[in-house]
Amino acid sequence: xxxxxxxxxxxxxxxxxDFTTYCNSSTTLSNIQWYKQRPGGHPVFLIQLVKSGxxxxxxxxxxxxxxxxxxxxxxxxxxxxxxxGTYFCAGFVGGYxxxxxxxxxKLQVIP
Amino acid sequence: xxxxTQTPRYLIKTRGQQVTLSCxxxxxxxxxxxxxxxxxxxxxxxxxYFSETQRNKGNFPGRFSGRQFSNSxxxxxxxxxxxxxxxxxxxxxxxxxxxxxHFGNGTRLTVT
Numbered sequence: 001x002x003x004x005x006x007x008x009x010x011x012x013x014x015x016x017x018d019f020t021t022y023c024n025s026s027t028t029l030s031n032i033q034w035y036k037q038r039p040g041g042h043p044v045f046l047i048q049l050v051k052s053g054x055x056x057x058x059x060x061x062x063x064x065x066x067x068x069x070x071x072x073x074x075x076x077x078x079x080x081x082x083x084x085g086t087y088f089c090a091g092f093v094g095g096y097x098x099x100x101x102x103x104x105x106k107l108q109v110i111p
Numbered sequence: 112x113x114x115x116t117q118t119p120r121y122l123i124k125t126r127g128q129q130v131t132l133s134c135x136x137x138x139x140x141x142x143x144x145x146x147x148x149x150x151x152x153x154x155x156x157x158x159x160y161f162s163e164t165q166r167n168k169g170n171f172p173g174r175f176s177g178r179q180f181s182n183s184x185x186x187x188x189x190x191x192x193x194x195x196x197x198x199x200x201x202x203x204x205x206x207x208x209x210x211x212x213h214f215g216n217g218t219r220l221t222v223t
């Protein structure tokens with residue numbers, strides 16, 4: 001079945017450093033979404049990418065969708081302590097909500 | 112708008128018992144999906160319902176079942192509980208198709 005690998009599993013950064021997490025799908029995706037889950041919380045939607053090669057920015061966050069629609073990345077510039085949490089990608093295949101979540105990247109920011 | 116509501120928040124059951132979890136979606140959302148979250152396996156898709164019909168199902172045994180009512184509220188049932196079923200069960204609603212998922216706070220199930 002479809003698999004979505006996400007790396008790294010953990011990342012510790014000093015506040016102010018940049019951070020990147022990568023997702024790779026075993027199959028071509030129709031779209032990909034990114035979520036953030038704070039400790040003790042539930043996943044919260046960040047962004048959706050649909051087009052091949054799409055790049056979207058949200059303040060310090062930059063999201064990319066690969067040309068082949070099989071990989072994606074999330075880059076955070078100048079991390080802050082509020083960025084702490086686990087970041088998940090979610091790959092969708094087909095028109096309905098058949099989704100495979102990436103394994104997640106847990107980000108720790110050291111003040 | 113009220114968010115996704117899941118009840119109960121916590122549940123402790125004994126192996127062999129069954130459990131029913133409830134999810135009320137955001138008003139107007141017709142799609143409800145369920146996920147199991149564990150430290151070892153991450154977030155795994157259980158099933159998705161739209162207008163009372165199951166459209167997609169993940170790779171879970173038949174002990175895991177669900178349904179959706181005409182008001183879009185959904186329930187998930189797990190029969191013959193096993194220790195490995197201990198997890199956070201998350202419900203998410205969305206308006207349609209591949210639109211963003213809005214998660215509830217989850218039900219923390221502990222099987223002893």
